[in-house]
Amino acid sequence: QGYVGNDLDFSANFGNILHPVTRPANASRIFYGIMFDAGSTGTRIHIYTFIQKDPERLPVLDNEMFHSTKPGLSAYVNRPENAGHSLKQLLVVAMNTVPRVEWKRTPVVLRATAGLRNLPPAKAHELLEEVREVLNDSPFFVPADSVSVMNGTNEGIFAWLTINFLTGHLGPNMKRTVGILDLGGGSTQITFLPKSEKTVEHVPADYRARFRMFSTTHVLYTHSYPKNGIKEARIAAIGALGSEGQEWKVYKTACLPKNYIGEFSFGGVTYRVGGNPEGYTGYKSCYQEMLKVVKGVIQRPHELKDRSVFYAFSYYFDHAVEAGLIDENRGGAVRTRDFKKRAKEVCNRVTMFKLEHPFLCMDLTYITCLLRDGYGFKENTVLELTKKVNNVEASWALGATISYFSYIKIL
Ligand SMILES: O=c1ccn([C@@H]2O[C@H](COP(=O)(O)OP(=O)(O)O)[C@@H](O)[C@H]2O)c(=O)[nH]1
Numbered sequence: 001q002g003y004v005g006n007d008l009d010f011s012a013n014f015g016n017i018l019h020p021v022t023r024p025a026n027a028s029r030i031f032y033g034i035m036f037d038a039g040s041t042g043t044r045i046h047i048y049t050f051i052q053k054d055p056e057r058l059p060v061l062d063n064e065m066f067h068s069t070k071p072g073l074s075a076y077v078n079r080p081e082n083a084g085h086s087l088k089q090l091l092v093v094a095m096n097t098v099p100r101v102e103w104k105r106t107p108v109v110l111r112a113t114a115g116l117r118n119l120p121p122a123k124a125h126e127l128l129e130e131v132r133e134v135l136n137d138s139p140f141f142v143p144a145d146s147v148s149v150m151n152g153t154n155e156g157i158f159a160w161l162t163i164n165f166l167t168g169h170l171g172p173n174m175k176r177t178v179g180i181l182d183l184g185g186g187s188t189q190i191t192f193l194p195k196s197e198k199t200v201e202h203v204p205a206d207y208r209a210r211f212r213m214f215s216t217t218h219v220l221y222t223h224s225y226p227k228n229g230i231k232e233a234r235i236a237a238i239g240a241l242g243s244e245g246q247e248w249k250v251y252k253t254a255c256l257p258k259n260y261i262g263e264f265s266f267g268g269v270t271y272r273v274g275g276n277p278e279g280y281t282g283y284k285s286c287y288q289e290m291l292k293v294v295k296g297v298i299q300r301p302h303e304l305k306d307r308s309v310f311y312a313f314s315y316y317f318d319h320a321v322e323a324g325l326i327d328e329n330r331g332g333a334v335r336t337r338d339f340k341k342r343a344k345e346v347c348n349r350v351t352m353f354k355l356e357h358p359f360l361c362m363d364l365t366y367i368t369c370l371l372r373d374g375y376g377f378k379e380n381t382v383l384e385l386t387k388k389v390n391n392v393e394a395s396w397a398l399g400a401t402i403s404y405f406s407y408i409k410i411l
Pocket residue numbers: 037038039040041042044072113114115183184185186187188229313314315318387393394395397
């Protein structure tokens with residue numbers, strides 16, 4: 001048993017696993033879980049405090065402690081010996097959060113996403129070995145398989161689990177679950193529980209996943225596009241794929257003002273990008289550039305048109321904040337046409353160009369393109385943009401932790 005495969009069984013009884021036999025049957029038990037998210041743009045730690053009140057039900061999440069560092073592990077690809085350092089700082093947070101008496105039985109797990117998935121396996125392995133050493137030196141419980149690269153399908157399922165757990169939609173009756181849209185630096189995920197069986201009937205195996213919960217098997221529509229995260233999209237759109245070692249070169253794009261040259265870094269490589277002094281600029285031309293990254297790659301799910309509720313987080317949220325579409329602290333609902341309208345404004349009006357967010361035209365245009373020409377969302381589809389739900393980070397990490405506890409034996 002483990003994380004492999006798309007078939008996750010949540011029906012294991014939490015109580016049997018987590019409730020020490022010596023406790024009276026009605027006593028609540030507090031336990032902790034530490035999950036590292038080794039993302040393409042940063043490494044994050046989530047320290048969860050759970051309360052198991054009823055052994056027959058899902059535990060209640062009491063609290064999350066969250067910290068993050070930049071850059072992500074993949075930036076250390078050519079000096080793996082430095083990769084462990086970022087984790088050490090985050091482990092100190094865990095030691096300050098989990099009571100000392102609980103350290104030995106609190107599991108610490110690290111899952112890496114697109115940044116490491118997209119590296120040559122030997123390079124990713126070197127980085128993970130460094131990480132494993134740091135975890136082994138920590139006072140926490142380091143289970144077998146505690147450090148690995150997670151597959152994209154699980155990333156989508158776990159994010160879906162997190163959001164539906166936090167919004168109270170997981171239960172014997174899963175009728176009103178919400179869909180999720182996650183946009184990382186490297187990859188992007190879409191996951192929802194279809195209303196119609198048709199949606200998952202004729203799709204390839206890597207567009208669906210089965211999981212079991214409360215004695216019922218469900219089939220999710222889920223897919224991770226490995227190279228359609230927002231940073232990978234920038235790199236592909238400017239034509240800089242596989243250009244390591246050419247850091248002197250200035251790529252051209254219609255998504256920047258004519259006489260501007262900017263740069264961004266991803267995976268340890270810096271890319272210099274400028275506007276087209278003689279060529280096109282503005283939304284229309286920028287859209288054509290971004291369309292190349294989406295067309296023929298992103299699949300349209302069968303039933304998106306009549307689905308109503310989708311939660312969108314990660315870079316969907318961050319860029320909506322930069323664009324002034326939502327408030328950073330409150331988040332909020334945005335229609336897909338709002339992304340389009342703001343993308344046009346930012347790309348076409350020089351006065352909207354902000355030096356602190358030079359790539360905003362490109363990023364908003366990509367998001368618009370991904371939602372419309374990619375997934376096929378309608379102009380008036382509402383997306384709930386969220387960073388946190390009930391004070392807990394919207395990410396796959398909580399779902400992965402819950403699933404982890406449902407099969408491992410910790411006593
Ligand atoms: O707990 C989390 C995890 C990620 N993010 C956001 O998710 C995006 C980055 O995704 P990541 O680097 O993990 O990309 P991936 O490796 O999945 O492509 C950034 O906007 C982060 O701020 C976040 O807000 N909270």
